[in-house]
Amino acid sequence: MPRRPSTEAEYLASLVPASARAQQAMRAQQLDRRALLRGAGVAGAALALPSLLSACGGSSGGSASGGGAASGTVKLGSNQSDAVPKAAVASLVAAFQKANPGLTVVTNTIDHNTFQENINNYLQGSPDDVFTWFSGYRMRYFASKGLIGDISDVWGNLQGYSEAQKKASTGDDGKQYLVPTTYYPWAMHYRKSVWDKHGYTVPKTLDELVALSTKMQKDGLAPIAFGDKDGWPAMGTFDILNMRVNGYDYHVSLMAGKEDWTGAKVKKVFDQWKALLPFHQADSLGRTWQEAAQSLQKGQSGMYYLGTFVAQQFAKGAEQDDLLFFNFPEIDSAVGADAIDAPIDGYMMSKRPKNEAGSKKFLEFLGSGPAQDILVQADPSVIACSEKADTAKYTKLQKASLDFVKQAKSIAQFLDRDSRPDFASTVVTPALQSFIKNPADLDTILGQVESQKKAMFTS
């Protein structure tokens, strides 16, 4: 299973008061291993679950070496478990070792979803020196718990990053914790050959989108491909409708738990969605995004709102060149259509790396243009974060992504990267699925979301 798309992060900083933060950071250091054992013991023994990530990382020797010449071994924890990105990481490591003969990078590859689900135990156990993660609340949360290493000094040497990207890599305490490497926008994808055959044109407004969808239905196509078996793709649809109806700032404060889910604004988002649901592929709750993408690839669906990683289901070359996308149309002219989801992926350093100098050297390399060139050439569905990366070799899709991201005024990360992880995974995911299953239940569903939100965000 490929990368899980998500979004950005400027929000919930206010949740943890600054005074509590510093204390927590210190405490977390002393307590982490005990907490891990206890936490895992409860889940494991109560349910007889298989043991989790026990295999990752070595024994925790523990002492931070700090400073000194960069040499020795750096351990890299990678969630890039698919063949293509895995090979990209391997060549990245090879390039780094060639440039730094004294350093060796040992890669520990962990299944993408497993890595994500066990991140708590991973960080509290003995994490690798450097590891893959996302920007957004998802990054700031662990930073505020004192589980990630401060890499502000690495940022001092990085070039080619925008202010917004730096902000997206910054924790609540104003320090940097992430080196962004790649990102990808969410947009409405389509196959040029299919659209040419039927003579479709790109819709600029919601009315045009509805008219186009109606036409597609007459032509025997499912207008909008959709698969929400995994629970997160619907978050993308919700995000974009919310940003088109209520704007970016509202998205931020809704994700921070500051808005009423039963209010008129959220209801309006769902009403728009309800109107569009008949144009979405039916029975979406049993379909993975890969299956939905294949229906687009086979020309059975007209368009598909997803991250550009949809291209992973298309053959490199001519088939990917046939894949185009357009911005989700405007719904309210007062709000416009210049906010998009474009989640950033990157690398972080653990709290107490065994080889700090080497880790920072490696992170600096990851933030350089040539390193990101290797990544984006291996996986043409993403684009490089650094402006120093070589865009001349970009594929058609990558060039389009870059232009698209540049024209956007506000970039969100994604629902599950912009909000509390417990709220996103245990409340929003099932709520969106219930809505898709039975849109008439909307009031009940939103009532449940609101009461759970209150219980969570106040705790």
Add this chain to the structure above:
Amino acid sequence: MTTSAAATSQAPAKGRKARLSGPDRLTVALMVGVPTLVVLLLVWGPAIATVLFSFFDWDGYSPFSESPFVGGKFYTEAVTIYPAFWPAIQHNLIWLAVLFLVATPLGMLTAVLIDHEAKFTKFYQTSFYLPVVLSMALVGFIWQLMFSRDQGFINGITGWSIDWYGDSRYNLWAALIATTWRHMGYIMLLYLAGLKGVDQSLREAAKVDGAGERQTFFKVVFPVMAPINIIVLVVTVIESLRAFDLVWVINKGRNGLELISTEVTRNIVGEAQRIGFGSALATIMLLISSVFIVIYLRIVMREDS
């Protein structure tokens, strides 16, 4: 039993019957002590900790001693505002009912049929038992090939477009078919072993007395197999309460496939870390399981006495 066996083989040393020698005592102490320790550490410790956690709002990072006591807040939340709770209870009960009323009887039936040494017995035996060797997760994947809406075998040959795993009207039943497929083989093997152990002379005697096939089974064989029946019953209850892997593989236990176990996992294991809330759900599950454990213990103890 060990002592009497030792006593008979070493008749001269009479005192041994009453008092164990040093090494023997050490052996006994180890044999009793180690398992007790393991049980305390791995079963009772976590179980009690779970109950304890369910009353505190602990984030999993800061010291537990500083987490605020919230009383029954999480229990109230679970039964009032957590939408997945009641469906999960209901699905667990349906799961139990189907295994008990369909899967287990089917397994017993196949065992009885195979025991009659019909043609190709070995072949049937193997094919029924094969799924048991597979993990539940693998079973989920295999049935995905049957049930997939767009690419599945069932819709492929029938021309239907039923969304077996995705439509909440069907997916619980689809999952139960997959479970039954595996559970049947398990029960069959257990039961077959029991049937082979039934004294042939009992059947012959029944035959001589003029009992038919059916009568022989229900009046003679079935009662004789009481111990096996209890094991089968317990296995069935355990299997249905710990149902988890299959639905987790299908869709992480959402959208019609909620089970208590999946909700506990969702809240504790993932990125969510709602340890208190998840523990409250786990405690509720523990209480439900205890009901069955108590029933089972009562049956066993009554037989012993």
